[in-house]
Amino acid sequence: MTISAKPITWGKVDETGRLVIPAEIATQYGFKPGSKVLIERDDHGVRLHQPVSHLAKLYLEPSGRCNLDCVTCMRNVWLAPDEIMAETTFNRIMAGLPEFSPPPLVFFGGIGEPLMHPQLPDMIAQVKALGSRVELITNGTLLTERLSRQLVEAGLDLLWVSLDGATPESYADVRLGASLPKVLANLKQFSQVRSKGHRPMPEIGIAFVAMQRNIHDLPEVMRIGRQLRATRLSVSNVLPYTEAMCQERLYDKVLNSVTFHPSPWLRRMSLPKMNPGEVLGQVLNQVMDMGWNIEFAGNNLGTSNNTCPFIESGAMAIGWDGGASPCPPLLHSHISYWGNRHYFSHQYVIGNVADRSLRELWEAPEHQSYRRKVQGYEFAPCTSCGGCELIYENKEDCFGNEFPTCSNCLWSQGVIQCP
Numbered sequence: 013m014t015i016s017a018k019p020i021t022w023g024k025v026d027e028t029g030r031l032v033i034p035a036e037i038a039t040q041y042g043f044k045p046g047s048k049v050l051i052e053r054d055d056h057g058v059r060l061h062q063p064v065s066h067l068a069k070l071y072l073e074p075s076g077r078c079n080l081d082c083v084t085c086m087r088n089v090w091l092a093p094d095e096i097m098a099e100t101t102f103n104r105i106m107a108g109l110p111e112f113s114p115p116p117l118v119f120f121g122g123i124g125e126p127l128m129h130p131q132l133p134d135m136i137a138q139v140k141a142l143g144s145r146v147e148l149i150t151n152g153t154l155l156t157e158r159l160s161r162q163l164v165e166a167g168l169d170l171l172w173v174s175l176d177g178a179t180p181e182s183y184a185d186v187r188l189g190a191s192l193p194k195v196l197a198n199l200k201q202f203s204q205v206r207s208k209g210h211r212p213m214p215e216i217g218i219a220f221v222a223m224q225r226n227i228h229d230l231p232e233v234m235r236i237g238r239q240l241r242a243t244r245l246s247v248s249n250v251l252p253y254t255e256a257m258c259q260e261r262l263y264d265k266v267l268n269s270v271t272f273h274p275s276p277w278l279r280r281m282s283l284p285k286m287n288p289g290e291v292l293g294q295v296l297n298q299v300m301d302m303g304w305n306i307e308f309a310g311n312n313l314g315t316s317n318n319t320c321p322f323i324e325s326g327a328m329a330i331g332w333d334g335g336a337s338p339c340p341p342l343l344h345s346h347i348s349y350w351g352n353r354h355y356f357s358h359q360y361v362i363g364n365v366a367d368r369s370l371r372e373l374w375e376a377p378e379h380q381s382y383r384r385k386v387q388g389y390e391f392a393p394c395t396s397c398g399g400c401e402l403i404y405e406n407k408e409d410c411f412g413n414e415f416p417t418c419s420n421c422l423w424s425q426g427v428i429q430c431p
Contacts, residue, residue, distance in 0.1 A: 039114060042066020042326065050387055056310060061324065064383035067112050067374050068326030071340050072105065073097065073122025074129040076332045080151055081188040084176070084221050086123055089253045089347045093332075096129045101334040101365060106138055108370025115144040119431075121172075122332065123344060127154040133162035140167035147172060149219060149431060153190050155198040160205050164214065170244070172217040172431045173199060178232030185225060199240050217244030219431050223260035246431045251422060252349040263427050264351075265300060280305040316426025318389040320418065328374060335361040336373040338382060340430065341423060342416060350395070350420055356405045360416040386418055394419035 023033045033043055042063045043049065050061040062068065076093040078085075109115060118139045120126045127150050129135070136146050148163070149172035163171065173195070177183030183192035199216070206212040218237045220230060230247070237245055252258045281304050286292065299306055306313045322329075322339035329340045337343045337360055345359040362379045363372075373379065385391075392409035394402075402409055402419075409419040422428040 042068070048384070054312065054315075061387060062326050064323060064326075064380060064387050065375075066326045067116050067328060069117045069119060069328075070105075070109075071119050071121060071327060071329035073124065073330065073332045073340075073343065074102075074120055074126045074132055074135065075122065075124035077128045078123075078125040078151075079128065079153060080125070080190050082151075082176075083186055083188065083257065084223075084250055084253075086253050086344065086346045086348075090123075090344060092123060095332055096124075097332045097334075099131070101332075102131075102135055104334065104365040105330060105370060106142075108365070109139070109142050109144065111369075111371045112374075115142050116326070117145045117147065119147045119149075121149040121430075122329075122340065124332065125151055125154065127159065133159070133166045136163065136168055137166040145169045147217075147431070149174065151187065151190060152195040152198050155195075155202055157201050157205065160198075160202040163202075164205055164207070168214040170215045170217055171202065172219050172244070172246070174219045174221070175233055175236065176221050176223075176229075177226050178229040178236060182226050182229050186221070186223075196236065203240055211243075212241065215244065216240050216242040217246060217431060218242050219246045219248070221248055221250050222262055223250045223257075224262065225260060227262060244431070246429065248429045249422075249427050251428050253347065255349060255352075255354070258349050258352060265297075266427065279303075280307060282307040282310070285309050318391075318424060319426070320386045320389070320421070320424045321429060322423070323383055323386045330365065331361075334365040335359075336363055336365065336370075337361055338379065338386070339423070341421070350403070350422070353404065355403065355420055358406055358415065382416075385413075386424075389418075389424070391417055391419040395422065395425050 021034055021037055023031050026032050037043070042065060044063075044065075047063040047065055049063055052059040052061065074097045076095045078087065078092070081087075109118075120132065120136070126132055126148055136148070139146050146168055147170040148168060152173040174187070175183070175195070176186040177192065180192045183195075184190065203212070203216065206214060218233060220233055222230065234245060249263050250257060250260050252261065279302070281299050283306065285308070296306070320339070327339060329337045329343050331337070331343045335343065341357065342360040345357065347354050347356055349355065362376055365373065368376075390411065391413055392402075392411045394409065400410060406417050406420065407415045409417045413419070418424055423430075
């Protein structure tokens with residue numbers, strides 16, 4: 013008997029030399045007749061990317077409202093509307109979901125606090141009835157026992173909670189207006205009303221935004237996660253929306269170095285798995301200063317560069333007002349900071365579900381063309397250059413790309429990430 017640490021699926025090469033992918037894999041990842049598939053090669057083989065024509069994840073923003081005033085939030089530089097998604101808007105989305113097979117994962121999140129929408133449990137139940145996996149992110153402050161039971165009964169698969177500190181002081185220093193003991197009590201209560209067993213449902217995930225002021229809290233946040241039986245921990249760097257937050261970054265050295273660019277022309281260091289320690293940290297710092305590629309156990313750290321996590325996951329985002337964008341960062345116009353310069357990201361909306369069906373928005377020629385460009389990443393390397401005036405907005409870049417450009421996107425450089 014052979015025990016494998018990971019599921020193995022075999023394809024085969026037919027008599028014409030074509031690779032035949034098993035039907036269940038083809039269905040799951042959208043490999044349909046006529047689909048264009050990006051093939052990426054490295055020293056160890058090839059990787060087939062998910063076709064950009066396959067909708068696998070839908071971000072829904074149920075609320076533009078929030079009950080907190082967090083120092084990390086886009087709302088510091090944007091007049092957020094005090095609105096929630098209308099029933100007619102949600103119904104239009106629900107009418108379009110059955111047209112996609114398999115049903116996409118639906119993630120309730122956005123710039124506001126989702127639990128401020130009074131109909132959220134019912135919205136989750138409707139999506140689950142269509143066969144979709146459903147995830148939700150919250151600050152946890154409104155997670156009452158009654159609401160916890162409603163979310164469990166609605167069939168929620170994964171509850172993400174934002175925890176950016178492990179002590180009441182460090183937590184409140186980021187999430188103004190919130191109390192860590194209250195949030196942890198809410199989460200403990202939620203955990204208790206879940207299904208019993210070795211792997212209770214819904215799962216719990218923790219989202220942590222790493223900064224100078226709180227990075228030392230991360231080990232304790234992990235301990236809290238174990239107590240809550242959390243199965244996921246997503247760590248992101250902070251994206252400064254104000255000049256004051258620039259001093260909180262932990263990634264300037266990475267952006268200023270070409271170390272993590274997986275170029276075949278650069279010197280490479282291949283490291284095995286090993287215990288972390290002070291010496292390993294010194295080695296990594298030296299390698300970054302020298303501009304080498306780094307591989308850990310055969311995995312090149314540079315593969316996260318010039319790769320959009322939203323395009324790769326087959327995502328589209330719908331705002332509270334029904335506007336559809338290729339990714340959550342493009343749902344709203346906002347200012348952020350790269351280096352010491354402000355960067356204005358203009359909203360890019362394909363259309364609105366009030367006027368076009370979900371499938372029409374997804375298959376719009378301009379949308380699919382943009383997705384193909386992003387997957388091939390045909391943009392200027394602004395994050396490692398930053399030498400001209402075009403970096404101040406996402407309207408154009410020096411490669412001749414027109415709005416919207418992704419040249420300054422830190423999500424595409426593996427620096428910022430969302431659950």
